[in-house]
Amino acid sequence: MYNPAMKSARLFTTLGSIVLFGSALFHASGYIRISQGIHSAGIQPPMDAILKASWLTFSVQFLALAVIAFLARDAERGGRVVLLCAAFIALDDLICLYFLGPFIGVYLLSTVTVLFLIGGWLQAKQPA
Numbered sequence: 001m002y003n004p005a006m007k008s009a010r011l012f013t014t015l016g017s018i019v020l021f022g023s024a025l026f027h028a029s030g031y032i033r034i035s036q037g038i039h040s041a042g043i044q045p046p047m048d049a050i051l052k053a054s055w056l057t058f059s060v061q062f063l064a065l066a067v068i069a070f071l072a073r074d075a076e077r078g079g080r081v082v083l084l085c086a087a088f089i090a091l092d093d094l095i096c097l098y099f100l101g102p103f104i105g106v107y108l109l110s111t112v113t114v115l116f117l118i119g120g121w122l123q124a125k126q127p128a
Helices: 004-029 031-040 047-072 078-100 104-124
Strands: none
Touching: 004 031, 004 047, 004 078, 004 104, 031 047, 047 078, 047 104, 078 104
16 A cells, blocks of 8 residues: 655655765764874874774764664654664764854754654554
């Protein structure tokens, strides 16, 4: 049976997953540059390793949440999972905004949050 609300939910979640996946790749691509910056700034161990690990962990978290939300878009109760992914991305976004101020990463995460919220809400309100 054709369900336009479910089709819309999947579309919003898919778009959010694509934006988040792209953001993760973009973030991960900066690893070499940030490593060089850490080295040239003379940041000493263990802080240098902590910064590098945090950078990569952030990228991996984005990849994982993008995949989780994408897979949940077809699950029976996947709307709740997508909403949980939205909550984690919103939290990351608020932390980045607080410490780094507004920049492209904050705007991308805000976009993903809104797309996941819409997709998750539309999916969650569907009867089981």
